[in-house]
Amino acid sequence: MDGPVPGAGTLINVVAVTAGALIGILAGNRLPDRVRDVVTSCLGLVTLLMAILSALDVTAPELEAAVGRGAPILVVLAALLLGGIVGAYLRIEERLEALAGVVQRQVGRLVRDRGAAHGSAHEARERFIEGWLTASLLFCVGPLTILGSLSDGLGRGIDQLVLKSALDFFAAIAFASTFGIGVLLSAVSVAVVQGALTLVGVTLGSVVPDAHVAALTATGGLLLVGIAFRLLGIKQVPVGDLLPALLLAPLLVSLVSALR
Template sequence: MFAGVGTLINVVAILIGSSIGILAGARITKKSQSLITDVLGLITVLGAASALSPLWSPTFEAALPKSSALLVILASMLIGGLIGSALSLETRLDAFGENLRKRFKASQESPFVEGFVTASLLFVIGPLAILGSVSDGMSQGIDQLILKSSLDFFAAMAFASTLGWGVAASAIPVAIYQGFWTIIGLAAGSVLSQYQIDAMTICGGLMLVGISLRLLDIKRIPVANLLPALVIAPALATLLHLIK
């Protein structure tokens, strides 16, 4: 197998799952679609809880100065949010989704952009996207990406039944993001230590909370503006680890 085959499988799974969801969506009532979205919001909360669990991991706490684990996450989210706001990442991602909507010739009333943004953030956030892609690049197997592909397949099916082709379009940023980490794994071998991955995963968990709040119509948090925290978190964790 070639490097990147895991990401290719993931992209195909999203496209097939989305297509099935769209075909099924036409036969689902609006009340049922709303219920599906609510269930997805609750499942996303469950995924967020899993991603947040490393915050209380003895391994993560031991890698940092005493009582600094929560401060690393707080600082990463604040700094990342400020950078993302300054770069208008949420607006840019919305604009990218709008351009894709026009290319797909979807109506303005369709939830194309919402589907694209929500699915893109959901599919790229989490340890499997990074760990699986790096492992793929290092030729250590694609088991993690196969697992992620299975999860994304069913998530894409459910999301697309209510949010349409925007979910399928999310395969583009997934390919770019995971392709980047595959190249990193191919060129540099083992890139991140466990505590660095934990810091990134915890921030991703908080973003999943933001996504769930959007899905449940509780609060529309500009989650895309927080994405730089995924880079800031391991960097801050490394700095504190070195001065410990």
Template sequence: MVLQGTLVNTIAIIFGGMIGAFLPNIPLKMRDTVMQGLGLAVIIQGILMGLKTENFLLVILSLVLGGVLGEILKIDDKLDQLGHWLERKLGGSKKGNISNAFVTATLVYTIGAMAILGSLNSGLNLDHRLLYLKAMLDGFSAIIFASTLGFGVVFSAVPVLIYQGMIALLAKYIHLLFSQELLDTMIVEITATGGILIIAIAINILELKKINVANMLPAIIIAPIGVILVQWISKLF
């Protein structure tokens, strides 16, 4: 089922938020240890995805051009501005109230590369493993958020369901535009490019270095375009 990964992610947030709402503040050391373990697991997932490529040069070019485009468009800055705008509109300035908990959790769970990549993976080839990993991350962070911000974290599951569900459903019907052979190749390179971005997300989780993953998201679009160009050029020669 296309929405299976998104549903698991949604349920994890709901249960995590409900558990956290009845727990006192969780020790920082415990939180860091668990997040580090999950970060290492995300690295392995990214490596497995990255190794699927059949044209590593294309992946490199996609990342380079995608990064340049992302920096020009300032995607990371715009997402940050969107987050601040939502906080102002929904009144998320008072620590501990429902709107603050809702806005904070929603931004963490939806505005990020893993939400987009996981949903695309679910829609394109019914591979939900990335969203399962995200569900683990979101579920645990929901416990943390709810223990400090309150029950409003649970309501963030709704925009996650809508946002990721829409991406997955739209991705499912992309096969109507391309032949199955071309689509299979596109999926392979999208997966490989996404895998490298997933490794970058894991590096952020482990706090090894801050990487602006959002600015690299155009690489996910450039990779399939590159596949089409490669096939077109190969037919000419």
């Protein structure tokens, strides 16, 4: 039986963000802290399960045949170590976290300069823009966005994007209850960014060997473990700093294969 059509995961994500934003707008207030904590913990546990299933690709026969018996784990380890060093040196996690604040400040300053005499209209516009920017950055920047969209395009399933859709649904409720209708526009951002990444996955799927895809998936699975730990409040793993490992894992497979 054929899998989902490429792009189905992004479509589900767009619907989830839209539905969550509409509910948040209608609700007009945030979810109670107790409810939000329970939902976050449930999503963290499911993320951990997804991470384990992805990480098990380290045992894929294609990967072992390409790099040798016992080497797949070393390839993933090397990718994480080297990728983490590069990411920490470039301060990717810190820069991603600061990006939203920088953009909001610049937009806020621009709006104030141009609309100081517009009173409540100016405030509504600023609130709309901030809601769109904040939600777009949250929904479009992160390992689940990259991993899920690439996995969708590579034909390896939409499970990760379905999980991300659940996360984004509840986040959209909270953001829309604060920022209003501007959060709805972030659904367009999700469609554009994840659609482009899915297209990249479709393109790579025709040229990248199964061994390279397995290494990418296994490495991504460990990044998902980091996301699960963050959701569960166990440890704030700097997953952003580890993102370069996703590029290094397939490259290391090629290198090891060539040296054998």
